[in-house]
Amino acid sequence: MNAELLSTDPVSAARQLLGAVIIARGVSARIVEVEAYGGPLGGPWPDPASHSYRGLRLRNAVMFGPAGRLYTYRSYGIHICANVSCGPEGVAAAVLLRAAVIQAGTELAHTRRGVTVRSAALARGPGNLCSALGITMDDNGIDVCDSRSAVMVVGVEDSSSSTSRSDMYQHGPRVGVSAAADRPWRFWLTGHPEVSGYRRSSRAPQPGAST
DNA sequence: GGTAAGATCAGC
């Protein structure tokens, strides 16, 4: 994946990553669901739901760096979730990888996720995706545009499967966020059982409420 | 130094 294609706004970057292939530690998977996240108030894409909304911190530093870096964080103390940073250097934005279809290394993915897990559920949900691909907190900051990296992303434009360009996608509100819950910044390829069902956060205000 | 909250998931 060319980092230039991600150095844009998070929504464009999200569409670039949709349909791309992520390869990590013996498993490759096609990304079928992502969410765009912006940055602080003063920036070009203010986003109250983003980890970078309150400015640069140790944890979210990767979001402020150059595009194409892996931003991993621990969710609810249990799961690891992975983003790919986007936007120009110095401007915070990222795309959360929410679901993927395992293409190769299915056996390894089953070992990590559990033998009883249905194939469609192997990498459904950001926590499960990282688990299936063996992504950990140590991968924070990795350049996924570098083919030598342990975690890399191959974009649709580089892929030999020309069919991926013609895939239809849909979009809607992001899952689980308690702020900016109506912003339609989740994107997914249509017709994939791997895409997670939409669940609005119980902490989010009523649909249509201000901001 | 204490604690509440969170971009989740699995199991009732």
Next chain:
DNA sequence: CTGATCTTACCT
């Protein structure tokens, strides 16, 4: 719907 479990951020 709830509990698990850890890091960060913010308060006293």
